[in-house]
Amino acid sequence: DIQLTQSPSSVSASLGDRVTITCRASQGIATSLGWYQQRPGKAPELLIYLASDLRSGVPSRFSGSGSGTDFTLTISSLQPEDFGTYYCQQAHSFPRTFGQGTRVEIQ
Amino acid sequence: QVFLQESGPGLVKPSETLSLTCTVSDFAMSSTYNWGWIRQSPGKGLEWLGTFYHGGTAYYNPSLVSRVTVSLDTSKHQFSLRLTSVTAADTAVYYCTVGPNLYYFDFWGQGTLVTVSS
Numbered sequence: 005d006i007q008l009t010q011s012p013s014s015v016s017a018s019l020g021d022r023v024t025i026t027c028r029a030s031q032g033i034a035t036s037l038g039w040y041q042q043r044p045g046k047a048p049e050l051l052i053y054l055a056s057d058l059r060s061g062v063p064s065r066f067s068g069s070g071s072g073t074d075f076t077l078t079i080s081s082l083q084p085e086d087f088g089t090y091y092c093q094q095a096h097s098f099p100r101t102f103g104q105g106t107r108v109e110i111q
Numbered sequence: 112q113v114f115l116q117e118s119g120p121g122l123v124k125p126s127e128t129l130s131l132t133c134t135v136s137d138f139a140m141s142s143t144y145n146w147g148w149i150r151q152s153p154g155k156g157l158e159w160l161g162t163f164y165h166g167g168t169a170y171y172n173p174s175l176v177s178r179v180t181v182s183l184d185t186s187k188h189q190f191s192l193r194l195t196s197v198t199a200a201d202t203a204v205y206y207c208t209v210g211p212n213l214y215y216f217d218f219w220g221q222g223t224l225v226t227v228s229s
Contacts, residue, residue, distance in 0.1 A: 005173075038215045047206055047219035048157070059217075091157060095214035099172040102157040 006030050006094050010103035018111045023079040025106045027092035032072045036096035039068055039077045042105075043088040052077065053095075084110060112136060115220035117207050123227050129194040133207030133220055137188070141165075144209050146183060146190040149216065152203035163190060164213060197227045 147162030210217035
């Protein structure tokens with residue numbers, strides 16, 4: 005199985021801050037990576053696929069980059085609705101696997 | 112609009128079979144969609160269980176392949192999860208998912224908590 009390691013495990017930032025989350029894969033996965041946001045008590049929501057493609061309806065302050073083993077999710081200007089836990093997911097091979105999550109808190 | 116709703120017992124006894132159903136909106140029953148299940152527990156995070164591909168093939172997590180089955184009933188707008196021989200480690204929130212491809216999980220149900228306990 006492909007292991008995904010996210011860092012940091014949690015981040016606390018102020019409104020308007022730039023927030024960056026990284027995801028490292030245990031082997032190369034090209035650009036087969038997605039990012040999800042999960043708010044407390046809710047299901048995860050897909051934000052980005054193919055490492056950098058923004059899903060329709062997702063605010064443009066979210067962006068993704070990377071290929072191979074190293075990936076980044078960036079929130080350019082943190083908004084109140086951006087709190088929650090963010091997960092990366094590899095789509096390169098079965099079984100599909102997720103990172104352990106990064107909790108984003110608003111200061 | 113895509114709507115999904117999980118249903119099933121919230122409590123299952125050890126060694127018994129966990130059965131959940133996901134009821135989906137008309138759009139989500141499109142013949143080009145794929146239907147699957149993911150669970151989330153504090154200990155193991157998000158875990159993909161399996162996906163029923165619209166072409167008729169089911170893909171399962173190798174760690175569960177001997178115990179898990181995903182099946183489809185288009186006439187009822189439903190698909191199901193069956194997990195046999197459950198233990199406390201199977202306690203989790205179970206989500207049904209649908210999407211237009213096998214790679215990402217575009218739409219999710221609200222999730223249902225299943226506890227394995229005697």
